[in-house]
Amino acid sequence: MHTVGLLVYPNFQSLALAVASVFEYANLLRDEASYQFSIVSEHGGPVASSQGFSVHSEPLAKEGYDTLIVAGDNECRLPSAALVEYLRQAPHHSRRIASICTGAFVLAAAGLLEGKRATTHWFHARAFQTQYPKIQLEEDRIYVVDGQMWTSAGMSAGVDLALAIVESDFGLETSRMVARKLVLYQRRGGGQSQFSALLEMGARSDRVQMALAYASENLASDLSVERLAEAARLSPRQFSRVFREETGQSPAKAVERLRVEAARLMMETTRHPIEVVARETGFGDRERMRQAFLRAFGQPPQTIQRASGVTPLAH
Template sequence: MHAIGLAVYPNFQALGLAVASVFEYANLYRGEQAYHFRLVSEEGGPVMTSQGFSVNTDRLRDSTYDTLIVAGDNDGQLPAASLLDYLRHASTESRRIAAICTGAFVLAAAGLLDGKRATTHWRHAQDFRKQYPNVLLDEDRIFVVDGSVWTSAGMTAGIDLALAIVEQDLGLETARAVARKLVVYHRRGGGQSQFSALLELDAKSDRVQMALAHAKAHLGSKLSVESLADVARLSPRQFSRLFREETGQSPAKAVERLRVEAARLMMETTRHPIEVIARETGFGDRERMRQAFLRAFGQSPQAMQRSAGREESVL
């Protein structure tokens, strides 16, 4: 049985509690107590959330944990120094130590992230870098695993991190079953960006939203203004005008952003050659894809893969 402790401190963000359901449903699916989950704090007893209600906790020092997860708060504030001392000690006894969102600030303050790769919520990344320059921060990641230390982005990314823990412990089938039970997609890969082109485009009307959803689902097809306008049930001229009003850019530029996002995810989660990725995401050839990456990221796909240690996949 795996002992999981979720460590909280005053004014923690209650959404972090959602990770408990991942381990609960893993137990239900397996029909056994694969995980023993406990909500813990430094002294035990009630701990106040940032929303103003409290939760009851066990005393952290009363047990040891296979995996100890530190919750985050809304501002990246640190708990008492004595809790940081305990985390340093716990890291030598636990197989994994993890943080959700700004919980990365806590691990960093305890010295547990020095020289390691980590992530946190993108909104707090600049402050994190200033405070902890010895941490290799990558804010554009859902979660990052570096040895025994796991960190995740914003609060919902804690669910992805917990699903990845279940997959490592109990296998892919169990993780997928838990994701279905929670009505979420099977966990996003750690390499997936925190940002979503669809969210950033922020379409208001159903017509433009339908066209964007169609484009994302058919990136390998020819996505002309005429074909997207047909999905939106508008003339090409009406569609182009409405699209630009709502998103601030042309349909062609938006489709390129969707393709770049999809291509980057394929690069991070597969070992397909660049030519295959370019074809699957609708660029057609590697040169068109290279130009799109230069516009979006200021570097080529090959350079991005080299920086991620995936150079062999472009050969």
């Protein structure tokens, strides 16, 4: 059985508690006690969250945990010196140490991230880099794994981190089953950006949201205005007008943004050659994808792929 401790301290961000459901459903779906999950704190007992309610916690175990996850808070405040010292020694008695959101500041204060790659909430990225310049912060990532250390971005990204832990322990299919049970629209990979093109488009009506959802699920297909209008159950003319009013851009431009986002994630998390990425994300050929990347990022796909450290397979 894997022991998992969620470490909380006064004013912790309450959304961190959501990771408990990931491990709960892993147990239910595997029909066995795969995880023993506990909320833990320095002394045990009630610990107040950032919203004012308290949760019961167990005292930290001296023998450690298979996985110890440090919750963050809203203001990047550090817990007690004794708790930071406990974490400093944690790698000696815990297999995996993780943080959610600004919990990365706590791991950094304990000296656990020096010389490693890590991430945290985008809002606090600049402050983190200023305080801890020897840590390679990847601020545009959902979660980052570097050896024993696992760090995630803000808030809901803790669920993605927990799903990745389940995948590491019991395989991709179990992780997918848990995500489906939790009714997650998308199980996000660690390389995915903290910023979502779908979210930034700000579609208000159900019909435009339906069209965007259809597009994101069928990027390799023909996504003409006529096809998107059909998905939205509007005439092409009406759809184009409503789409531009709600998103401030044309359907073609929106589709390009979705394809660029998907292509970048695919290049950073797989070893597919650029030709395959271009085909799978609907660009058709590498030149069309290259032009789209230059418009979006000012860099060609090869530059971004090299920066990610991924070596594509020979085509």
